[in-house]
Amino acid sequence: MGAREEMQSMLRMMMMIRNFEETADRLALRGKLSGGIHNSSGQEAVAVGVMSALAPDDVIATTHRSHHHTLAKNFSAREVMAELMTKVTGVSKGRGASMHLGDVARGHFGGNGIVAAGMGIGMGAALGIKMAGDKKVSVGFVGDGGMNTGRTWEAINMAAIWKLPLIVVVDNNQYAVETFINRVTAGGDLAKRASGFGLPASTIDGQNVIEVRDAVAAAREYALAGNGPTFINMLTYRYYGHNTGEKGQYRTLEEIEDWRTHRDPIEQFAARLFKEGLLDQATYDEMKVSVEAEIQDAVEFSENSPHPDPSEVMLNIDSGKLRG
Amino acid sequence: MEEVFIPALGMAMEEAYLEKWIKQEGEAVNAGDVIALIETDKAQVEVVCETSGTVGKHRFQVGASVPVGNTITVVLAPGESE
Numbered sequence: 001m002g003a004r005e006e007m008q009s010m011l012r013m014m015m016m017i018r019n020f021e022e023t024a025d026r027l028a029l030r031g032k033l034s035g036g037i038h039n040s041s042g043q044e045a046v047a048v049g050v051m052s053a054l055a056p057d058d059v060i061a062t063t064h065r066s067h068h069h070t071l072a073k074n075f076s077a078r079e080v081m082a083e084l085m086t087k088v089t090g091v092s093k094g095r096g097a098s099m100h101l102g103d104v105a106r107g108h109f110g111g112n113g114i115v116a117a118g119m120g121i122g123m124g125a126a127l128g129i130k131m132a133g134d135k136k137v138s139v140g141f142v143g144d145g146g147m148n149t150g151r152t153w154e155a156i157n158m159a160a161i162w163k164l165p166l167i168v169v170v171d172n173n174q175y176a177v178e179t180f181i182n183r184v185t186a187g188g189d190l191a192k193r194a195s196g197f198g199l200p201a202s203t204i205d206g207q208n209v210i211e212v213r214d215a216v217a218a219a220r221e222y223a224l225a226g227n228g229p230t231f232i233n234m235l236t237y238r239y240y241g242h243n244t245g246e247k248g249q250y251r252t253l254e255e256i257e258d259w260r261t262h263r264d265p266i267e268q269f270a271a272r273l274f275k276e277g278l279l280d281q282a283t284y285d286e287m288k289v290s291v292e293a294e295i296q297d298a299v300e301f302s303e304n305s306p307h308p309d310p311s312e313v314m315l316n317i318d319s320g321k322l323r324g
Numbered sequence: 325m326e327e328v329f330i331p332a333l334g335m336a337m338e339e340a341y342l343e344k345w346i347k348q349e350g351e352a353v354n355a356g357d358v359i360a361l362i363e364t365d366k367a368q369v370e371v372v373c374e375t376s377g378t379v380g381k382h383r384f385q386v387g388a389s390v391p392v393g394n395t396i397t398v399v400l401a402p403g404e405s406e
């Protein structure tokens with residue numbers, strides 16, 4: 001892929017994720033999904049930047065807010081939307097809904113509802129990779145809310161002493177429900193905290209997709225060379241409530257507006273591509289149209305898919321290897 | 325035209341009790357105004373409009389139990405009608 005195509009496909013992926021999330025949130029409010037969602041709008045550059053630096057075989061393990069990671073790892077809008085509606089055509093066959101997207105065969109070790117658990121699973125995957133001698137890496141996503149959780153640092157310590165090919169990505173949208181991260185960070189600096197474990201640790205602009213991609217690419221090279229884990233704290237922002245319908249009083253409308261108008265990852269990247277001559281208005285407009293069509297198709301596909309048959313409820317709950 | 329509807333606010337929420345219309349039919353509203361108060365299993369919730377305009381017909385009476393997702397009224401932009 002040439003630079004132009006690569007940049008445009010990164011932009012389009014971010015646009016697709018935004019449209020997907022806003023559409024899914026509206027459907028959830030209308031009661032058309034199986035439960036609410038954790039909308040990732042505003043955090044697209046983290047997901048797309050990370051996946052742009054990974055090979056298809058590399059592993060990710062993620063959190064309760066994982067649609068953006070999943071779509072960026074090339075899961076289709078159809079299979080993700082169908083899962084949100086718990087339809088058999090969903091990525092988890094309709095058993096998982098929003099928080100349990102994943103497919104081990106495609107290097108996605110799942111989202112899950114336990115804060116910071118995905119990072120530990122990512123560490124386990126990294127151990128598996130090292131034991132198997134594979135040339136790949138594992139990314140463990142964790143929210144800022146997982147930065148004061150014990151298991152996070154247990155996993156980082158273990159990855160560091162065993163030099164595991166783990167990249168810890170803090171999808172730091174600065175809030176854990178209503179708790180502002182700066183109010184609860186002793187020492188004030190997450191990267192500094194991580195560097196105490198003797199690994200490269202940095203804080204970067206998570207709204208800049210290229211900065212994200214380059215930081216992860218460097219961490220990947222470092223891990224593949226056998227040097228062990230890297231910790232990257234990516235500063236980003238979520239535009240909507242913690243979950244569908246949540247409208248807290250814990251942050252100002254001005255703060256949200258400021259991030260939306262001055263630091264939006266999609267608008268910033270599009271502006272950059274225009275300036276560098278890598279994007280023209282007609283192509284940009286076409287992208288918007290094709291993204292809208294893709295998401296509408298995903299919704300229709302999902303609505304027209306069946307729910308799992310209740311008689312199959314015992315299927316897909318274990319590997320089958322332990323049964324006679 | 326913006327449809328103002330009963331939001332699904334929890335997995336178990338199937339309907340809400342329409343407690344009070346704050347804005348009357350034909351009244352001018354601004355984006356962010358509270359249109360109605362509803363009660364769910366857990367809490368009282370303000371139903372807010374996202375656009376400015378004129379409130380349309382009230383589609384449910386106070387005291388009604390309205391299923392989640394149902395439109396209770398609309399906000400009409402200038403020149404629009406129901």
Ligand SMILES: Cc1ncc(C[n+]2csc(CCOP(=O)(O)OP(=O)(O)O)c2C)c(N)n1
Binds near residue numbers: 064114142177242
């Ligand atoms: C172990 C555990 N504690 C508490 C919760 C309840 N909970 C769900 S999401 C959340 C906040 C998570 O914040 P963060 O890690 O910053 O992720 P974000 O929602 O911002 O993406 C909490 C406390 C949980 N799911 N798991």
Ligand SMILES: [Mg+2]
Binds near residue numbers: 143144145172
């Ligand atoms: Mg957070």
